[in-house]
Amino acid sequence: MGTSSPGPAGPADYFTPSPLNGLLYGHIHSAALRAVAVHGIADLLADGPRTAEDLAASAGLHAVSLRRVLRLLAGHGLFTEDARGAFELTENGLPLRTDVPGSRHATILLVSGEMFGRAADGIVDTVRTGTPSFETAYGVPFFEHLAASPAERQLFDAGMAAVSGPIDDRVAQSYAFPGSGTVVDVGGGRGGLLRAVLTREPALTGVLFDRPGTVADHLLDIKEVRGRWSVEGGDFFSAVPSGGDIYLLKHVLHDWDDDDCARILDAIRRAADPGKRLLVIDAVLPEGSAPHPAVALDIAVMLLMRGRERTAKEFERLLSRTGFRLNRILPTPSLPSIIEAEAV
Known part of the structure; x- marks a missing residue:
């Protein structure tokens, strides 16, 4: 048979x-x-x-x-x-839980909510047109929508702060910050990373720079960093505070396409003297299609805005285009790496 x-x-x-x-x-x-x-x-x-x-x-x-x-x-x-x-x-x-260190409650509400959901529904059209599906669904770019929607901006800021909290401490401990000088956190949100850096280095001073509505809700008013920080609101496409010894740019460049990233980096380069350092804190994708947790993040970025996650070569091209020299890329115990550059 x-x-x-x-x-x-x-x-x-x-x-x-x-x-x-x-x-x-x-x-x-x-x-x-x-x-x-x-x-x-x-x-x-x-x-x-x-x-x-x-x-x-x-x-x-x-x-x-x-x-x-x-x-x-x-x-x-x-x-x-x-x-x-x-x-x-x-x-x-x-x-x-909402009451524990490292709570992800706000992030869950953000990522599973209407803004992300409507954007995800439009991925079929994004693949066809290249236009972020959020813009198609809402009629305006993502950050313009947040600026006009205080409740959703607050949810976004809270969700991002919940993600960033553990990352901030790991980034701060992964880099040998100098014992003195000024750190300028560009697009620093509520200041979690700057707070972590200043807490570890008691002789450093810092400037938190972001949208006025965001920095108004900053996290810097703690005794460990008292008297060593200031807050400025503004537009990082136009100008950023000058006089910094180290400029931080955490989870900013991945929100924007190369031309907009160049505008941000140009503003920092105008503010930074030659030899001053820039630390870009972002995920660094491997070449090719090797598995990496930032690949899923790249799709979320694609749906919401016009940015992208980048490889080391793509970061190097972007930095050299705007007057910076890539020195090295340092891993951290978390998703992002520290991309160290120097103003030339």
């Missing part, structure tokens, strides 16, 4: 674990994560395990539906469920 060849894959194969299926159902897992974040489920578990029924009663939710969502996220290692049906946060799920 001959051996029959395998038949076509049956419907069950669409639900078995595989790289393809993980991508196909990814939006469902993200939506489940958003549901528990919006309803504050993790905070309700701060004092220990609780059943879905108990959680639902506290949060005004449908218990059976909540349990199904928690069961899905337990499969991702964010919760555990005991024999009596009580759920508990795991160490991996702890950042879902």
Whole structure:
């Protein structure tokens, strides 16, 4: 009797674990994560395990539906469920809480929210036209929309601050900052990186420079850096504070295309004397298609704005175009590297 060849894959194969299926159902897992974040489920578990029924009663939710969502996220290692049906946060799920160091709650609300969702829906057209899908959906560039929408700008700033907090400390410890001088943090947001640098180096002074509405909510008013910082609001396309010994540019260049990056770098070069240093803190993509966590970030950037993640060669070309010499690229314990350049 001959051996029959395998038949076509049956419907069950669409639900078995595989790289393809993980991508196909990814939006469902993200939506489940958003549901528990919006309803504050993790905070309700701060004092220990609780059943879905108990959680639902506290949060005004449908218990059976909540349990199904928690069961899905337990499969991702964010919760555990005991024999009596009580759920508990795991160490991996702890950042879902709003009251812990390293909380990712604001970032989850941002990335799973309407702005990112509408942008993601338009990826089909972005691939066809090259235009960020956010601009198509909202009719204006991303940062113009934030400037006109205070609530969404606040969410964006809070989400980015939550991401940046752990990164700031790791970047600050990965570079040998001088014992004296002035550090100018260009596009520094609320000042998390500058605060980390000044905390580590008690003889340094610093200037935080960003949009007026952003720096107004700065994080520098702590005793460890008291009297060693100032804040300036402005437009980094036009001019930045002069007199710095080191200029920081963290997670800025990846927001912009090469021409706009050149405008930012030109403004810094006009402010920086020859020999002064510029530290670009951004992910550095490998050449080719090797796996790298910044590849997904590159797609998010593509959908929202006209920037991109770059390779080392692309950074070198951009810096040399604007009067800087690339000295070296230093890894950090986090996603971004430190790209050290010098004004020539």
